[in-house]
Amino acid sequence: MSFLEWRRFNFFDINHNADSRKISQTIGSSKISTTSSGNGHLVICDDDGLVHLITRSFQVTTFRAYQLNVLISTQLQYSSFLITIGKDEPDTNAILKVWDLERRDRQSNPICVRSTKLPKSEKLTTLCAAENRLLMAVGFVDGCIVLYKGDLSRDRNSKPKMLKELDQEITGMGFKSVNKDQWYLFVSTASSVQQFNVSSKDSCPMTVLDAVGCDFKCSVLVNGPDSHFMIAKEDAIYCYTVDSRGPCYVVGGQKMILQWFRSYLIIVSKDKEKSSNTITVSTTTKNLDEIESVSITVLDIQNKFIVFTTTIREILSVLPEWGSLYVLTSRGNLSQLIEKDLQSKLTVLFKKNLYDVAVRMAKCQQFDSQALIDIFRQYGDHLYAKGDHSGAVEQYIKTIGKLEPSYVIKKFLDSQYIESLTTYLHALHKSGSANKDHTTLLFNCYSKLNSVDKLQEFIITKDENIDFDVDVAIKVCRQSSPENALALAEKHSRHSLYIKILLEDCHKYTAALDYIEKLSIEQSVQIIKQYINVFIENVPKDTVNFLKKLCTTCYTTANVDLLDHSAQPEDFIYLLLDDSECLVNFLDHFENFLNKWSTSLLNTYIEHCLIVWKNENNQERRITIEKKIINILQSVDNKICDHYQVLILAISFEFKAAIVYIFEHNKQYTKLIRYYLSLNDYTSAINCCRGYGNVEPKLWVSIFNTAMIDENFPPLMLEEILKEIERKNLLSAHFTITSLVKSKTINIGHVRAYLSSLFGAEKKTLEKEKETVDKYQKDTENIQQTIQKLKNCAVVFQGLRCSACNNQLELPSVHFMCQHSYHQHCFQAFSESDDDCPACTQNNKQIMDIIRTQGQMKDHNEVFHSQLERSTDSFSLISEYFGRCLFDNLTAAENQLAKSIFVSPELSAPKAIVPIVHTPPRLSPKLAVKTSINPFDEDDDDDDMEYDSNNPFKNDYKESKNPFKNDYDESKNPFANDP
């Protein structure tokens, strides 16, 4: 009955006669007493004392272990030790032997590494050894257990421990380790299950786990971390953990053998129907009727189904080895149970449409994910075909990540499956493998389903790991419900999109501004720039206020890095260009940071201030603005404020204050005056002149010029102007008067004072000049007289003292025309040359030098020309050159002079009063020259000399009137006369 509850499959193939009857041949007539398997061998012991080792290829190795028989054996799973208990002689204690199957003696028999006589003579029932090779236990019929501790391959003389708590036949034993050195021995009797803690050295405390027991061979210890000790009862299989009962599996039938293989429990039991009335406790005795109806069942505990069941006669033991299961009958027939590969198992399951089982099984066996996905897909397909769409979707969801989503989506595209599709897409997003199209589709699904709540849930409450293309999602959301799109955008910090939706779909401008305000400066700048037009259009005031706040940061922040990203007011002014008042208002906000403004910003600001100013009708406010602008101009430093630009603006707006300020500030007074005059603001112009006339006298001239031309110029002011011009001597009177004459508006009355003062001054000058002229004329006359005297009168040398030593003059003495007389010896001592008067030499030399240099100058024509070109007053230059005797032939004059000198000494010598005239002939000409050059020298020498014929001076004077021609003639003449 309860058997029917287990699902049945056939996952094993049976191979009867797996050994080609080798075992039965080997054993022959002997009876198999005990079997074991492990470490690559099947171990079959017979009652003849022989042990048969069977390899995988069914090579049989036989060796004699005991003389009499082998009672029991166990092969360690993972080591080469085989433990046997048998008898060499009857009626003695059995002997326990440990064989090392890897070490062989000469006859290639395994070496017995240990041989111990058991301490008890009672019949033993069970033998078990721990995998760590340190623990071994033997159970006896009387309930006694002999426990061996220590390396079981060594024969130590340590006494085995006797556990005598039980008084019933031991039917099963198993060693289990909980931790590394915590070992427990599970023991089952026919009516109880208990465990012994065998870790401690001295005592082995026993814990009773249950008051049910099992038969011989009907217990098994399942290895593994979650292992149990299992016992088979007629109604069920009970499991025990270390400290308590575990689960139980209801499997009916009288169990004969319990075995564990991989994750399968193998149960050999008598068929219920046939054995229901013959329940026997004994397992060793085998009733023929019962034997015939023995069945073997393989149970998959994990998945809870029977994976194989068959009936085999006379099952003696079930041996797991080499990856499959061997069933040995008492006659020595060996059948192999081969587990089918997973694929064929799955095929079986698929055929029965047991996909969930398939999945569970595949998972258990660590099937690769691709294959699992395939199962899910098949399962999904199956459910889909059956019409269970939601179920199918559930399966398809498990394929996400591997299976192409379009495969699934295609199936559910029909509108009636839209809910399933939504579920799938949702899962797809959750797994993060959704692409843009999927997002779009999902959102469309939501909107089609009218499940706004779900959509919202998806958008807002979804956990962070759901990954989807937010931009697409927002886009889709926008079409159905902007609110969701907003929420989405906000959540994912798509600020730009958020604002866009807010503006375009919701038209909530102030809200948008509020949102932007919350963002970082960088972001808000970016976004506001993007949408500023919309804002300005709709909520100009709020926008301006927002911008004020935003831009303030760019001035207040100390962080230089931020400056690049922060909002500069100039970025936004273009928006407000149409609304000057707004712009001015905006920029007013930053007045405190004027020094940080850029030039262009300042210009714009001023420009718009001017616009506002111009449009303003209220006089008071106009004045305020005026003051403000001027204040800015005054306060801002020149680098920022481009005065020329401002000037242009000011001029175009006729903003006087600024223009005046700029001109004044830049000291462009002329321009300032010109500006005043152009405005016909004569008073200001005059005031300006008064103020800056001292610095720049030309101002007066320019105002004068204007006054002359401008008909409106108030003539009254002219007086002052003229006065200043006169005082500062800025214009020639002639020019002034000429200008005045030209003026049409000015009457004589206006200039009377000027004229009178001018004329008065002129008169004075004239008189002064006249006096000078008179004086010069007199001087000239005097000189001429002197010359005449020198020429025509004798000179009387009356010097009594020597000019050199100041002693009484004695003969011989030398006299000069210059009235200096010397002792001859004094003269010789003082004089450098014989011709010159030592006292006058110095003076004469200087004069001669001047003449000479002037003479040299005249040869430098180029210099003259260049000077002429450069000179502003060519006339005075030319006259200067005239003054330098440019056109005199100096050398000629000199030569002429020399000539006359040569003549004169002879003439003068006799005229000398001095009795003895020793004057050398060359001496006198010098004197003549001297007088001619030094006309002011009052020489009253009246010596008559014969100068007439050759008088160079006379001719010279005449020649001055016609210098060019006569000069040359005259110069030739002297040479002609030269002897």
Add this chain to the structure above:
Amino acid sequence: MSYAYLFKYIIIGDTGVGKSCLLLQFTDKRFQPVHDLTIGVEFGARLVSIDTKPIKLQIWDTAGQEAFRSITRSYYRGAAGALLVYDITRRDTFNHLTTWLEDARQHSNSNMVIMLIGNKSDLETKREVKKEEGEAFAREHGLVFMETSAKTSDNVEEAFINTAKEIYEKIQEGVFDINNEANGIKIGPQHSTGNSSIPGGNNRSSGNGCC
């Protein structure tokens, strides 16, 4: 995995009321919509913390079918707590509670804490048993009552933990003899006073028999 106490639980109730699902939800925190019939007794364990003390819960999930009753009865004995489960969408499961309760009282320790659980509270639309009825039944029989949903995990944790608390309180009050493992309570390894198994307890349990 040290614990102060180990409590043994048993889950009982009609077949299909969601006993295995409750266990799965509690131990593995997952829900399996298609669950195979429990054949025999299943087993689960989880460590919880009560009053800052780590307590290990060992839970036997029994098969609900009448056919297995004889086997499952043997598990009543060593349990300190029982979750008696019915399905709020199936009145018959509620009606069978009396039988289950009698069974449990008869085969278990008299101090066993029994919690009445109305499962599948997520299926409100299919509800057949009112919550008040459950409460009334619990009041009448001195049980703790709770409605849970193994599917949504609603109240699942609470059901197990509240039971554990109740047991813990009883221990504090001295109602339970903690040294007698037949009560379904075991002192953790580090709390153990080194008492080995008591022969008397052994005898007693043997005397009780399993069937």
